[in-house]
Amino acid sequence: MSWRRWMVFISLLAFVGGVMFAAGNMLFNDVAGMVGERPVQPEEKAIASPLVGRDTIADIVEKASPAVVKIDTQVKVAGNQWNPFFDDPFFREFFGRPLVPSQPRVQHGMGSGFLISDDGYILTNEHVIQGADEISVTLIGYEEPFPAKVIGADHDLDLAVIKINPPKKMPYLKLGDSGSTKVGEWVIAIGNPYGLDHTVTAGVVSAKGRPITIDDRYYGNLLQTDASINPGNSGGPLLNLQGEVIGVNTAVNAQAQGIGFAIPTSTIKPVLDELIETGKIAHPWMGVHLQEVSPQLAKYSGLEDTDGALVYAVVPSSPADRAGLKTGDIILKIDERKIKNTADVIYALRKKKVGDTITVHLVRQGDRMTLKLKLAERPERLQ
Structure with missing residues (x-):
């Protein structure tokens, strides 16, 4: 093959290769545009909240542990x-x-x-x-x-x-906003499980607003987490990725692994100053003893289900007594909050203050009615 023919052949190859490259590049850009267009938005959102990197949790623990x-x-x-x-x-x-x-x-x-x-x-x-x-x-x-x-x-x-009376100013933790915490967000628990000082566990918020009862104590609004919480962890902080406390580690489900609970800061903040200044929390009180509604009673009262709380006793001279509540009444709503069981009444009152007036929606022997009730402070003997 002559030199001139060889150069023509090379030129043709270069031309064809250039066309194929250009076409391939255009095709690649089109495909990349189709695939890469959507991840841009999540990346922009991720900037607003902390990402969990190799040292994220370690850095938070290092700063929080002294407190x-x-x-x-x-x-x-x-x-x-x-x-x-x-x-x-x-x-x-x-x-x-x-x-x-x-x-x-x-x-x-x-x-x-x-x-x-x-x-x-x-x-x-x-x-x-x-x-x-x-x-x-x-x-x-x-x-x-x-x-x-x-x-x-x-x-x-x-x-x-x-x-305690420390010799100098001490590091302390800030109470964050548990209300803005989302299910699935990372959290860190620090405490002393089984006497092992400053043990760190991490997990996510598994659920919010969990109600549980332990002995005579009703917890109506707990954070649930899979960060390990064990005996000795009680009272320690549950932290978000900003290093803020969003809950106080409280309990663990002994029958299941990976289920721990913490009291949210939304419960703590409204009462903390009162607890420090007065040594106690004034609890609103109606003056009734309650039990669950049986299917038979629900049918007799004309109710479609067993939702509600049965008043089986009224304390004499209590707010409930003065408001006109009677034994046998079934409380269906307090203000606009529906009452499904006795625990709902407890939680509804925790949202109120001493001196507040509430509207009690009830059924009495099949007749529905509403009563106004002014809450008093629960007597010391009932604490």
């Missing part, structure tokens, strides 16, 4: 004068009373908490310090624990504030 404390309690329990076996008449008949009474003993408890001010105020659960004769607080960087005193405590909300 998280370990709480140890001691409760002096009077020893039983006699062995329980000797309370049985059979044993007393044959063995008589023991000669030596048992000695008083000390029960030890443990939990977590976190500083909410630079002068030593600490937020925790009420059940962590309940009945304690002595409370000591251990902080990072201090060899000796600090003695603490109870500033305020509330059994119903399971919240308590204790205080």
Whole structure:
């Protein structure tokens, strides 16, 4: 092949290759435009909220940990004068009373908490310090624990504030907004599970507004998380990715793994100042004893289902008594909140204040009516 023909051949190849490249490039751009057009918007949104990188959680923990404390309690329990076996008449008949009474003993408890001010105020659960004769607080960087005193405590909300006298201004955690927290957002729990100081677990918010009952305590609005919460974690902070507290770790479902609960800051913030200033929380009170509605009673009252709360007793001279509530009434609504069960009444009242007037919608022997009721403060003997 002559040199001239060779150059023509090369030129043709270059031309064809250029056309194919241009066409391929146009096709690539079209496809890339179709595929890449949509991810732009999520990327822009992601800038507004923190992303979980390799060091995100580690950085938050490093900043927050100095404000998280370990709480140890001691409760002096009077020893039983006699062995329980000797309370049985059979044993007393044959063995008589023991000669030596048992000695008083000390029960030890443990939990977590976190500083909410630079002068030593600490937020925790009420059940962590309940009945304690002595409370000591251990902080990072201090060899000796600090003695603490109870500033305020509330059994119903399971919240308590204790205080230490630190030698200097202390790091503390800011209370964030649990209301704006979304299901699926990352959270971090710090505490002392099983006595293991400053253990960190992470997970997501699994649900909001969970109601649970533990013993005589009704929690009506908990955050649910799969971040591990264990005995000793109680009272510790549940943090968002801004390092703000959105809840106080409280309970764990013993029957299921990966289900923990925290009291949200939406419950804490409205009562925190009152708890610190007065040592207690004034709870609104109606003055009724309630139970669930049975299918038979619902049918007798002309109700389609068992939603509601049955008044089985009215406290004399109480707000309910003065308003005209009677035994046998079924409460269907408080203001605009529908009542499905007795727990709903408790939660509805937690949204109110002493002195508020509520409208009670009820059915009495098949007749529907409404009553106005002015809430009073719950008497001390009923606390």
